[in-house]
Amino acid sequence: MAKKQKSSEEFIHHLYVHMNEVDQFVIFSGLTFKQFVLAFNPMANLLLLKHQYEEGSFNMHTQLDFVSKEDIPNFVKRVSDTDEDLCWIDFADEKGLNKLTPLEQAKLLYLSHKKESIGTPFLEKLSNRFVYHSSSREKAIKIYFKNLDDAEILVTHIFNNMVKEKLGNGGFFRKKEAKSTISMVDPDFLKAYRPYAKEGALLSLSKLEKPKRFEIEIRTLADYDFPDEVWDDLDVILSQSYDDLIKIP
Template sequence: MRRLRDVFYINAFPETNEIIYYGMELKEFLNYAPIEINHLLLLEAEYFGRGFSSRKKFEIVDKEEMDDFLKEHVYSYGNFCWVDFNQKENVEELEPMEIAELLYLGHMFKPLKSPFFERIDNRYAYLAHDDGWYCKLYCRYLDDFKEIIANKVIGMVSTSKRRKIYAFSEELKQVLFSLAVDGLLIDFSNTLRSSNSIEIPIYTIGKFIDMDEMYNGLRRHIGRSRYSAKLVHKNKKWSIDYEIHR
């Protein structure tokens, strides 16, 4: 059985502001993003809500509808693609070529020109298949995703209100993102907890685009990893305990 929350795999392409990842669902992404995302322009989704733009043929999810939308079973949609936007009026003013580029982005999972559109000032282009299984994210500011990685880890280990989990340093966020360029795997399934520490194995297992290939051969990929370490929370801070460099 596939367990979407047992590992978090990140394959980063900083040169194109692109991140491909496995193991984080839409609700988590919206919760862990460093800014509040209140407006979604749906490019590919089996969702019909209150925010349909009749002129532009796009479904819109605004702030007042977001809670109801997040109750949806997004996994059942299959492909699920969106960009955020600033104001609904700007969506209504999209030119035909901009609409064509947005539709191409949602259908082909890649931009015709750029994943970022000046008119709607989107920060993200979120292109997912089977919620939590595969997501290609274009991120205007890569620091956003560095923050998302840290927040995801903290969210996964924060199981008790009695135990405070401290924030990541900026330096450690950068180290983790640098590792993601070589395909970073954070293995929550083998997290070790003691009274004074939390240890999470991390590896670089290579750059996978096919998440079935990545996940189904996970033990083999870990065995062949060129980098192995532990992400450690201890003494009110996070650090990396380096184990093996091959």
């Protein structure tokens, strides 16, 4: 049980997570595109299905813009400054992109418009690992994961990086040697808490001074269908006891 109720301002960060194991997607709120890219850096090329980015390359076969993996840092910088919706699918190389059939291209356009997939969203020709769709109006990001374990990798990276920043050891697009810094939470450890994510859960990171450590409070939010409602009711949610607690030494 929680010993003391905290207001939302007393936490370092709140992350809403709702996982659908059957369709292999997770809905997040409190996640940024920059955080996502940092967790999976280096990224593959990105085929842009919905965007306002004007500096990308153009693929003649699909008549769609794309971002090469070399240009992703610039893309992240530009996109992070806007509130526009964003949808993309990663791909290995343009050779695979140029082999997409009209039906496969139509399915991608449906995916970007409806935010749901007709059949699998993972195409062998693209060797894609993700499908990413953000909505500023809904305050949500929906991500399809080819390997759902990547969801835990993403969540742990977000919180671990925040802890490192608080300890003076964070940064974006850091060199490989910085990756040797010890992780605070392991993705395999976090998988034990997946049942909460399947119900819809709020993960709240805070720092304690005595004893000096970080904690992640987990609250199930099964009654919430829309992430924006979570932020409207945040203080009410936090006034309730957490369902579980992850202690980070």
